[in-house]
Amino acid sequence: MSEPENITQHNEELxxxxxxxxxxxxxxxxxxxxxxxxxxxxxxxxxxxxxxxRSERVRLFSIAADLCAARDRTSHE
Known part of the structure; x- marks a missing residue:
């Protein structure tokens, strides 16, 4: 598998x-x-x-957790 294919597959999986x-x-x-x-x-x-x-994965999951938690808090208020 070529490097661009690896990057694309990684991005899709992430x-x-x-x-x-x-x-x-x-x-x-x-x-x-x-x-x-x-x-x-x-x-x-x-x-x-x-x-x-931070790695891209850690950074994106950190952002996701923050946004989901904030959204969850506002939906319960």
């Missing part, structure tokens, strides 16, 4: 894992899809801040 994580956290596929868009926007906005301190 996206699927993030989406599943959000779906499980929020209990809804629609809510997970909305949060997925926010995750990538936030990751792009703060890319330079944390690029060297």
């Amino acid at each position: 996206h699927a894992q993030l989406r599943l994580f959000c779906h499980l956290m929020l209990g809804s596929a629609d809510a997970a899809d909305r949060v997925m868009r926010q995750i990538y926007h936030r990751a792009l906005d703060h890319q330079d801040d944390q690029q060297h301190r």
